[in-house]
Amino acid sequence: MKTDKKGAQAKVEYNAFLAACPSRRLLDRISGKWVVLILCALGGDASTQPGAAGTPRAMRYSEIHRLLAGVSQKMLTQTLRSLESDGLLTRTVTPTVPVTVSYELTDLGLSLHDMTRGVRSWAQAHMTEVLANRENHGAHTT
DSSP states (O other), rough: HHHHHHHHHHTTOOOTTTTTTTTTHHHHHHHHHHHHHHHHHHTTOOSSSTTOOOOOOOHHHHHHHSSSSOOOOOHHHHHHHHHHHHTTTEEEOOOOOSSSEEEEHHHHHHHHHHHHHHHHHHHHHHHHHHHHHHHHHHHHHH
């Protein structure tokens, strides 16, 4: 009977539509542009071609920073730390001179990467339409 209780407790259902649901904070965290771009970069999607997919790989902090044009060091560091604390990526420190720090997606991070790749691809593929709609909407509201 104790194993049944543990199984029932482990099978908690979360409902993000409820104000007190902790999954709301997670959704807020993972929906940020830097999270999506970091997951895509580590997932091997750093190609400039929409929809292009590569092989997930470890990347050094400096590689990620160069790739993500416009991200500040502070924002990148904070985002990487939050992804690590959520178990979406691992941080590996190699004792070299200077010290080498690399980041790599975990299995959990890879499962989220599959979703973010689609969002990124959609945004790139439909940006022209979105911009045209914004322009048309602006013309009708002024």
